[in-house]
Amino acid sequence: MRDAIVSANAELRERELIKLAAFASAVAGALRDRGIPEPTASVAAETGVAVFKVAFARWVSESGQPDLPGIFRNLMAELRGTLRDRAPV
Numbered sequence: 244m245r246d247a248i249v250s251a252n253a254e255l256r257e258r259e260l261i262k263l264a265a266f267a268s269a270v271a272g273a274l275r276d277r278g279i280p281e282p283t284a285s286v287a288a289e290t291g292v293a294v295f296k297v298a299f300a301r302w303v304s305e306s307g308q309p310d311l312p313g314i315f316r317n318l319m320a321e322l323r324g325t326l327r328d329r330a331p332v
Contacts, residue, residue, distance in 0.1 A: 246303045267292040294318050 249255040271288035279287065298315040 246300065263292050263296065290322070294322060 249259055267285075267288045270291060271284045274284035274287055275281065294315060298311060298318050301318075302311045302314050
């Protein structure tokens, strides 16, 4: 229900994007604090937020999907596999 309400309201969509951008910025900062250099920290943070968005959308749209962390982990594994399989040799 939340997703439908946010999707139907421009102001709420904008607020959601602002929150996700702040989240990505905070994650990137935490990664930098742990010694991850730029641009890797920002790329990792933005990628994590993108995967979270897809996982959340899947979680709310598919009945019988109670495990949001599991969906997130599965999507991350799919992403790793895709990047590994297409990495330049």
